Amino acid sequence: MVETWGTLDSSEDVATTHIGINVYTYDAWMQSVGIPIHTGFFIPDLRTLELGWWEERGCHAAFIQLMGQEGIIEARVSEIPPGESLPPFKLSVDEVVYVVEGRGLTSVWGAGDSRRQTVEWQKHSIFLLERNRFHQFSNTRGDLPVRLLHYNYLPLAMSTIPDPAFFFNNPYDAPEVEGREFYSEAKAVPRADRRGRRGFLWRGNFFPDMQSWDQLDSNESRGAGGHSVYIQFPGSEMSSHMSVFAPQLYKKAHRHGPGRVIVIPAGEGYTILWEEGKEKIVAPWQEGSALVPPNRWFHQHFNVGGAKARYLALHPPRQFHGYTDESVGDLSNDQIEYADEEPWVREKFEEELAKRGLTSLMPDQAYKDRDYEWDYRTAAQ
Numbered sequence: 001m002v003e004t005w006g007t008l009d010s011s012e013d014v015a016t017t018h019i020g021i022n023v024y025t026y027d028a029w030m031q032s033v034g035i036p037i038h039t040g041f042f043i044p045d046l047r048t049l050e051l052g053w054w055e056e057r058g059c060h061a062a063f064i065q066l067m068g069q070e071g072i073i074e075a076r077v078s079e080i081p082p083g084e085s086l087p088p089f090k091l092s093v094d095e096v097v098y099v100v101e102g103r104g105l106t107s108v109w110g111a112g113d114s115r116r117q118t119v120e121w122q123k124h125s126i127f128l129l130e131r132n133r134f135h136q137f138s139n140t141r142g143d144l145p146v147r148l149l150h151y152n153y154l155p156l157a158m159s160t161i162p163d164p165a166f167f168f169n170n171p172y173d174a175p176e177v178e179g180r181e182f183y184s185e186a187k188a189v190p191r192a193d194r195r196g197r198r199g200f201l202w203r204g205n206f207f208p209d210m211q212s213w214d215q216l217d218s219n220e221s222r223g224a225g226g227h228s229v230y231i232q233f234p235g236s237e238m239s240s241h242m243s244v245f246a247p248q249l250y251k252k253a254h255r256h257g258p259g260r261v262i263v264i265p266a267g268e269g270y271t272i273l274w275e276e277g278k279e280k281i282v283a284p285w286q287e288g289s290a291l292v293p294p295n296r297w298f299h300q301h302f303n304v305g306g307a308k309a310r311y312l313a314l315h316p317p318r319q320f321h322g323y324t325d326e327s328v329g330d331l332s333n334d335q336i337e338y339a340d341e342e343p344w345v346r347e348k349f350e351e352e353l354a355k356r357g358l359t360s361l362m363p364d365q366a367y368k369d370r371d372y373e374w375d376y377r378t379a380a381q
């Protein structure tokens with residue numbers, strides 16, 4: 001006797017993935033909005049990115065879905081015309097906002113207008129919008145549109161609760177978190193880096209100007225005499241860091257997990273992105289550029305301008321940080337030392353500098369000695 005287990009219906013669409021889920025809930029929702037979705041590896045300038053009218057949110061906006069973000073993080077640009085305010089809105093997940101251009105205010109409040117607070121921001125500010133509170137953005141200048149970059153974990157949240165409407169203007173009012181002061185001065189908290197070196201992270205939900213922020217620690221694992229600040233938003237799992245490094249230098253190639261959006265507050269340079277053994281992609285950057293290193297792709301940052309470069313990395317949830325040996329601080333699988341890199345890397349850097357009448361300031365010794373010690377005092381500030 002032949003036993004039949006279920007039936008095969010040839011009229012059904014063939015699932016293209018082995019688990020039968022072809023489109024993330026977030027992606028289907030994003031496509032339904034009807035505004036531009038920018039894909040690829042980098043955005044040359046967020047200030048001039050093409051936007052479209054989004055009736056429901058009452059503003060011009062666009063989604064950014066670069067390779068390495070999919071299903072994990074949302075990146076979105078919105079614009080506020082001179083002198084105008086956007087409609088109040090409430091999101092059920094925390095959101096980090098970076099001010100690409102302009103000056104303005106954000107008011108936040110809970111149910112029944114409780115706990116109303118207003119934060120005033122300018123170009124290069126970064127702040128957290130607390131989940132489950134209303135917020136309203138206003139442009140306080142009469143002559144210049146505001147452009148904001150929004151970053152949150154909505155795709156992951158929608159994979160968990162595949163009901164987009166749940167996340168927008170939900171009447172749930174979260175209880176106040178004890179001791180969570182919004183928009184007060186950030187505080188330094190001791191931290192240890194991946195190799196156990198002690199430093200500080202800054203805990204706060206408003207940083208007024210990432211272009212002039214000068215509370216930096218030496219970042220001794222990545223070369224180029226670089227300095228960094230680590231930011232953790234209180235009461236949230238969201239975090240960020242910014243690295244600063246001097247002109248005519250470049251950092252070591254490294255790789256990690258997906259979902260980091262890098263935005264440039266200052267500087268001129270480029271980043272090389274590649275998957276091990278594959279073709280390399282060069283992403284040029286300047287103030288207002290954004291890029292995302294895809295999952296486990298090597299990437300390497302080069303400063304070819306005449307001033308310090310700053311890049312601000314917005315982090316995905318820690319589950320996605322994706323360093324192979326993070327727990328033991330061993331970077332050997334995820335970082336390429338200068339001595340081990342392909343000669344092309346150095347040649348390309350020298351060529352790019354020459355086009356600008358500059359020369360490399362990379363010390364020869366850094367290519368010979370894997371334990372080369374940069375002078376972090378002279379490289380600082």
Ligand SMILES: [Fe+2]
Pocket residue numbers: 254255256293299
């Ligand atoms: Fe990175």
